[in-house]
Amino acid sequence: MQRLLLILGAVLLAAGAAWPWLSKLPFDRLGRLPGDIHIVRDGFSFYLPVTTCILVSVVISVVIWLLRR
Incomplete structure (x- = not known):
């Protein structure tokens, strides 16, 4: 549980730090993808x-796979 919380915190911190660049991408909001x-x-x-849905499924699968290693 501690490992999961640390990883989630690091992901949120990285997303927050990268937000100025992420907001400039053409796919800035999930749900408006081609x-x-x-x-x-x-x-x-x-x-x-x-x-x-496919993108979210792939991301969740990769995260779970990484956590189980």
Whole structure:
């Protein structure tokens, strides 16, 4: 548990320090990636974040894999 908290703290610290550069990337907000489906019709809006879900799944899988090593 201590290792997990230290790693999460380091990740948050690194993300906070890199925020000025991360905010300039074209993918600054998760959920607006190419491949996400957004359909807008009269009185209807449908959003399916396919690429975002795949990306989040890969990141979580890598983090879990690293923690289990």
